[in-house]
Amino acid sequence: MMIKIFLVEDEIAIRKGIKNSIDWGKEGYEFVGEAGDGELAYPMILKTKPDILITDIKMPFMDGLQLSKLVRKELPATKILILSGYDEFEYAKEAIKLQVAEYLLKPISSAKLLDVLAQVKEVIRQEQEEKELIKKYREDMKENRELEKERFLNQIIAQNLSLAQILETGESLGMDLSAPLYNILLLKITENGGKQETYAEIESALDTLSGVFSFRRGVDEWLFLLTADDAEKMERRIESCRKAVRQITEKTDPPVEYFGALGNPVERLREIKNSLKEAEKKFAFQYFKKWNQILEIPVRDVGSSENPQTEKNENEELLISSVQVDKLNHKIIENFIHTGLRREVSNFVDDYFMSLGEKSVQSLMFRQYVAMDFYLAAVAFLERLGFSSKELVERCGDLKEMEQVIQTIEQTKEYIKKVLDATLECRESVSRKRYSDLLKEAVSYIEHHYEEEDISLNQVAASVNISPSHFSTIFSKEMGETFIEYLTNVRMERAKQLLRSSTMKTAEIAYAVGYKDAHYFSYLFKKVQKCTPREFRTQV
Template sequence: MLKVFLVEDEFVIREGIKNNIDWETHGYEFCGEAGDGELAYPMIQRLRPDIVITDIRMPFMDGLELSRLIRRELPDIEIIILSGYQEFEYAKEAIKLGVAQYLSKPINGEELLAELEELSAKIEEKRRATQIRERYLKEMEENTLRERKKLFQSLVVGDNTAAELLESAERLGIDLSAPWYNIILFKTQSLRHAQDEYSGSLIRIEEELRSLEDGTTVVSFDRNLEGKAFLLKAESEEQLQLQQQEYIEKIKDIMEKYEHVRYFGGIGRPVNRLRELPASFEQASHAFAHRYLVQDSRILDGGYLAQGTEEEHFDIKQVNPKQIDRTRIQEFLKQGDREEVVYFVEEFFRDLSNKALQSNIFRQYITMDAYFCVADFLESLSTDTQDPETPSQDEKTQQDSDSAIQYIIRILDKALEARDRAASSRYDDVVEQVMKYIEENYAEEELSLNLLASHVNFSPNHLSMIFSQQTGMSFIKYLTDYRMNKAKELLRCTGKRSSLISQEVGYKDPHYFSYLFKKTQGMTPTQYRGGIK
C-alpha cells in the first residue's frame, strides 16, 4: 500500500482532498498532512511517504522549495504539485525538479485518483526494476568476490602498473588511492568439531569483521582457505600506525567474544606506493606463517620479527624441544599453501635460533626429521607419488645452513604439490557431482551455491574456490550460462511463451528472466527468437 502525504495551506481544500477520497479502498494510506513546506518537511523525513501532493504557493516555504529539499534528500519520493496559477515559469521549474505531475486547481477526487493510479504504476515499475537490479547484483556477488581476489593477487605480485591497479579497483567500486598503505593477513579457526567450522560463530565473526570495513581506511579481500587480507590506507605514516592499532583493537574486541575460535594475524610494513605492496605482503606473510608454530591467538607484527638479533654462539641446550616438534611441519603439510613454504621454513628456523643450523649434528638431525615427516605425509595421501629427495642426494645439504634450508623448502614444496594434485583429483568428483546436480535441477529457482555446498558436504566458500579452480568460472556464471543455453534452445525450437520458458529454466519472475537474458546475451528473448544479430 503506497503512502500519500498532503501539503496545502488552505484548510478547506486540504480537508476536502483528505476526506473526499476513500484512500484505503483504492490501495493508499493517507499518512499525514501539513499547512506549509516548513512544517511538512520534518514530517516527510520521518514518515517517508511514497507520494507527496503539495500546493505550489504557501507561506514560510512554498511547494517548489519543498520539492527541492525532497529531491535532494529523498529522491525516491514522487511529487505532485497543485496550483491555481497558470504561470508557465512555475511549470518549467517543476519540470526541472523532476516533479511527476503538475496539476491545476481545483481538482476533484476522481481526477486526482486517476493521476495517482498512473503515478502508482510508474512507482511499481521503478521498484520492480530496482529489485531486478538488486537481485542480479546479489546473484553475481560470487563473480565480484572472484574479481576482488584477482585484484588482491595483482596488488601483492607487483606485475601491474599503479594505473592498471587503480583502474581494476575502480571497476569494482574500490578506491585504492592513498599516500600510505599496509596489509594485515588474518584467519579464524574453530576449535570445535569440523561442522562448526562454517556455521554459527564463524559466520557472525565474518559479518562483524565486514562491518568494520569502511572502504576509505580499510578494504578487505577474501583469500579463500587462507582467510582474509585487510588493506589499510591513510594520509600519513603516523596516521596509518594509529589507524592500524585502532583497527587491531576492534578485531580483538570482536574475537574476545568467541572463546572457542582461534585467530591469527600477520602485519606487514607500511609503504607509500601501490607498487611497494608486495614488500608489505611479504613481511605480513612471514608473521602470518607463525600460525603453524604457535597454538595461541595473536596478531604479530612482521616488523618486530625482522628486528630479531642473531645469537653469537649456538648451544644445543638453547633449543626447546617443543620448537622442533614435527607436528608443526605436519600441520603445515595439511593446511599450508605452496606460496607460504618459504615464509614457514624461514620463520620455523628463526624461532629455533639463527645459529642452530651451523651445528653439523643439529643440521643433519633437522633435515632427516623433515625428510621422514614428508615421507610419512606422502604415504598418507594414498596416491602414486614419488618418494621425497633424501638429504644424501644433495651433498651441500650436509655442508651449510642455507643449503639445508633450501632442501627443506624443496621437499615441502614437492609434498604440497603432490597434496594439491591428489586433492584436485578428488575435487574432480565433487565438481562432477555439482554439474550433474545442476543438470537435473536447473529449473528449481532455489538452486544456489549454499544448497549445492550442503549437497556435497562442503562450505560455500570452499566449494566456490574449487569449482572456480576446476572449471575456470564461478558457480553462478556456470549456472547462469547453463540456464541461458537451455532458454535459447527453447526459444528457437519451440513456440512457448517467454514467460513459460522463464519458469522452465529456473526463473519464476519473467521480468527478471528478460533482464538477465538481455544482460548476458546482448538482446531480448524476443529479438533472439526473431534471429536478430
C-alpha cells in the same frame, strides 16, 4: 502462503460477524487477533505483525486513522483496510495520505471482503516475490563482486595494471585507493561452526573503517589493504583493525582464535607486492606462535632508516625473540605438512631455522637431525595418503644422499624446502582429484535442477556434502567462474535452444529455465548475449 489478519472494530456484533462469517484457514488466511479500539490493538499488532490490518475508522480512545499512522510507521509492509460507516471526503483524503490498501463502507458482506482481501493478498505475494528477487540478485552480485575483487588483487600483485587502471578499477569496486601510504594485513581464524559468519562479521566491521578494503584469499584466509595519509594515521588504522578483530572473535560462540600478520608500509600501489611479501613472512609464524594476535614490525616512516642493514638485523632479532623456542617440536612440522600452502614453504623454513637459533644450526649433526625429522614426517604423511616413499626418493633422494646436500645452512634449508614442496604437491594432487569428483557431482546436480527457481549455492553445496563457503571458493578456482555465472550460463544456453527450436513465449522460456520473472530473465539474457531474447530469435 498464509496471510495473517488482525481485526479492530469497536462494535462487538460487527467484529464477531466478520470474524465468524469467514472460514479463514480454508481461504488461506490466519486470523491472529482482534481488539475493540486502537489503544488495545496497537501492542497486539506489534507482537503479531499481521500482513493485513482491518480497522474501523471511528473508535474510542484511539481511532482507526491514528492507529494506521502508528502501524504504518512501525510495520510499513502491513496492508491496511479501513472500514467506515461514513462516506465522507475528509476521511477518504486522510486514508489516501496514509496509503491504505482499501477504504470500505459498512456494512460489508463476507463475499465483498474476501474479494478485496484476495486482491490485497495478490499484491503482498507480488511484493514478496520482488523482495526475494532483489535479495537473490544482491547475493548473486555479492558473489560475483568478491571474485572480481580477488582477480583485481591478483592483477595488482602481478603488476599487470597501470596506476590509472588500478585507481579506475578500484573506484568501480567502491574503493578509493588514492593514498600516500599502504599496508597489507593477512588474517586467518580457527575452524568452528560459525567460521564464515565470523569472517563476514570481521569483514563488515573492517570495511566500515575508513581506508580499509577486504579481499578473499583462498578458502580460509582474508587480505585487508590499509591506506592512510601518514605513518601515525596508519598506526591508528592498524590499532582499529586489531581492536575490531579482537572484539568479534572474543564474543563468538563457540569461541574462535585468530592469527594475523602485517606487512611493511609502502608509498606506491605497485609496491603492495612488497608489503604482501613481508606480511607472508610473518604469517608463516602461525605455525610457531600463540594465536590471538596480529604480528607486526613497528611502523616507521618509509625510507627513514639511515642504515637498511641495521634495520633488517633489528627486525630479525624481533622475530627471533618472539618465538617460543621451547614449544618447537615435531608437531609443528606435522601441522605444516597437513595444513600449509606451497606458497608458504620458503617463509616457513626460513622462520623455522630462525627460531632454532644461529648457534644450533651451525652444527652439521644438528642440521642432519632437523632434515631427517622433516624427511621422515613427509614419508609418514605420504604413506597415509596412499603414496609410497619412492615418490619422495625420486624427487629428493634417499637418506643416504642427504648428508651430501646439507653441507651448509642454505643447502639444508633448500633441501627441506624441496621435501616440503614435493609433499604438498602430492597432497594437492589428492585434493584436486577429490575436488574434480566433487565438481562433477555438483555440475551434474546443476544440469538436472537448473530449471528450479530456488536452486542455490547452499543447496548444491549440501548435495556434495561440503560447506557453502568452501564450495564457492573451490568452484570459482577450479571452474574459472562463480557458481552464479555458471548457473546463469547453463540457463542461457538452454534458453537459446528453446528460442531456436520452439515457439514458446519469452515468459514461458524464462519459467522453463528457472526464472519466474520474465523481465529479470530478459535483463540477464541481454547482459550475457548482448541482445534481447526477441532479437536473438530473429537472428536465428
